[in-house]
Amino acid sequence: MVRITHWAALAARLGVVTMKLNAALALVAGIIAVGLILARVNGTVLAQPSPDGKAIFLLNCSACHRPNGAGGGPYPPLAKNAAVNAIDSAALIQTVLNGRTGPIVVNGRQYGGNMPSWRNELTDAQIAAVLSYVRSAWGNSAPAVSPEQVAAARAPVALSGEALFAIHCATCHQTDGKGTRLFPPLAGNPVVTASDPSAMIGVIVNGRHGPLTVNGTTYNGTMPTWKGRLTNADIAAVATYLRSAWGNAASPVTEQEVAAAGAPVSVQVGAAIFAKNCSACHGAGGTGGIGPALAGNPYVNVSNPTPMLTTILQGRGLMPSWRGQLSASDIAAVATFIRASWGNHAGPVTTAQVSSIK
Ligand code: HEC
Ligand code: HEC
Ligand code: HEC
Numbered sequence: 001m002v003r004i005t006h007w008a009a010l011a012a013r014l015g016v017v018t019m020k021l022n023a024a025l026a027l028v029a030g031i032i033a034v035g036l037i038l039a040r041v042n043g044t045v046l047a048q049p050s051p052d053g054k055a056i057f058l059l060n061c062s063a064c065h066r067p068n069g070a071g072g073g074p075y076p077p078l079a080k081n082a083a084v085n086a087i088d089s090a091a092l093i094q095t096v097l098n099g100r101t102g103p104i105v106v107n108g109r110q111y112g113g114n115m116p117s118w119r120n121e122l123t124d125a126q127i128a129a130v131l132s133y134v135r136s137a138w139g140n141s142a143p144a145v146s147p148e149q150v151a152a153a154r155a156p157v158a159l160s161g162e163a164l165f166a167i168h169c170a171t172c173h174q175t176d177g178k179g180t181r182l183f184p185p186l187a188g189n190p191v192v193t194a195s196d197p198s199a200m201i202g203v204i205v206n207g208r209h210g211p212l213t214v215n216g217t218t219y220n221g222t223m224p225t226w227k228g229r230l231t232n233a234d235i236a237a238v239a240t241y242l243r244s245a246w247g248n249a250a251s252p253v254t255e256q257e258v259a260a261a262g263a264p265v266s267v268q269v270g271a272a273i274f275a276k277n278c279s280a281c282h283g284a285g286g287t288g289g290i291g292p293a294l295a296g297n298p299y300v301n302v303s304n305p306t307p308m309l310t311t312i313l314q315g316r317g318l319m320p321s322w323r324g325q326l327s328a329s330d331i332a333a334v335a336t337f338i339r340a341s342w343g344n345h346a347g348p349v350t351t352a353q354v355s356s357i358k
Pocket of ligand 3 (some may be wrong): 077127149274278279281282291292297299300308312316317318319320322334335338339
């Protein structure tokens with residue numbers, strides 16, 4: 001009995017039990033909301049329904065932020081919240097797309113809960129509608145958010161290869177990719193344009209220290225490591241840019257190729273996700289606690305990661321479901337981390353493997 005109370009207290013402190021209760025509440029609210037929507041649209045033409053922000057809010061958000069937006073407990077109010085009413089909606093879009101954790105001060109009170117990511121749960125139009133609703137309800141008054149703004153925030157990869165290069169790489173390799181006497185050219189560089197990009201990805205992930213000969217000239221400098229400084233998606237974007245700029249004409253690089261060739265990036269990102277979301281139950285060293293030890297765990301150390309990923313996605317017993325709270329690439333990263341840490345030695349997990357689990 002004491003044990004159970006202790007567990008419950010621990011789990012409640014983590015917000016997990018609350019979250020599960022809230023999920024149940026959200027489901028009930030959802031059934032009501034869907035019922036309302038169906039009742040309303042029944043018999044009308046459903047050509048291009050623009051999503052109903054209020055219904056989306058009641059279905060997905062009100063369990064935590066309350067139907068009147070006043071929040072409560074660990075959940076901050078959205079009504080009369082300065083950040084919610086900011087003219088520039090970029091930060092709000094990021095919060096809803098990617099979730100956020102950690103200290104946030106609203107109306108003089110500090111909150112530190114876990115706002116889930118909605119990236120894989122809601123479309124651009126739905127996120128735009130729910131934020132437009134939140135920004136106009138309960139006395140709030142801020143400009144609406146458009147689906148185009150959400151789309152642009154959602155897909156930094158497609159936009160950012162060139163921008164990432166300008167920010168992180170051009171100081172050394174030069175905007176025209178031709179390099180200098182100290183820094184090798186990336187334009188017309190056979191390593192960059194090789195049909196198999198894994199050697200190049202390895203250099204970007206891990207860095208490298210000379211000497212290095214490119215097209216007959218030898219360089220002897222240090223290429224910094226981008227491990228933990230760029231995500232796999234960012235590395236895929238910048239690598240794709242290198243392979244298609246300045247007359248280079250090689251195939252694009254996917255996030256999966258980076259995860260496979262550059263597992264250390266996943267490991268680094270995964271370590272941070274584990275510390276934030278999992279170590280409270282599984283122990284910082286994977287030695288267990290409320291949850292079982294993951295170090296030396298045969299369920300983790302298998303070549304086929306599907307059963308383990310299913311547990312992480314769907315939850316089981318006291319193990320919470322992470323679907324909707326972590327993106328597929330975050331789950332791939334944390335799974336790669338636990339399979340490569342504390343003496344575990346199973347292979348990396350790709351985003352595609354996570355996404356394929358229903
Ligand atoms: C499981 C509970 C939960 C659900 C469901 C939830 N949120 Fe949150 N939300 C939070 C928490 C906790 C925070 C504060 C996070 C922090 O401390 O960093 C937050 C923060 C926010 C913020 C940032 C407020 C600020 O002051 O910057 C916005 C905006 C927001 N949520 C909107 C939404 C929307 C829209 C939905 C539905 C699509 C939603 N939330 C669903 C828990 C939740
Ligand atoms: C501080 C300077 C510096 C920055 C910033 C830098 N590099 Fe490098 N890079 C180098 C040097 C020096 C080398 C050669 C290293 C050697 O001699 O082994 C190199 C090598 C490379 C190579 C290998 C080329 C080959 O022929 O094998 C690639 C690919 C590369 N860099 C890409 C990038 C990308 C992408 C970025 C930005 C994310 C970047 N670099 C940022 C200095 C830099
Ligand atoms: C609230 C505590 C809690 C948190 C937080 C938590 N887990 Fe768990 N986890 C558990 C429990 C309890 C089990 C065992 C479930 C059962 O009894 O069936 C478990 C089981 C697992 C298993 C299966 C292990 C096996 O031997 O069956 C994996 C893998 C796992 N968790 C990974 C994670 C990852 C990754 C995270 C973070 C994203 C995480 N857990 C966060 C409590 C937690």
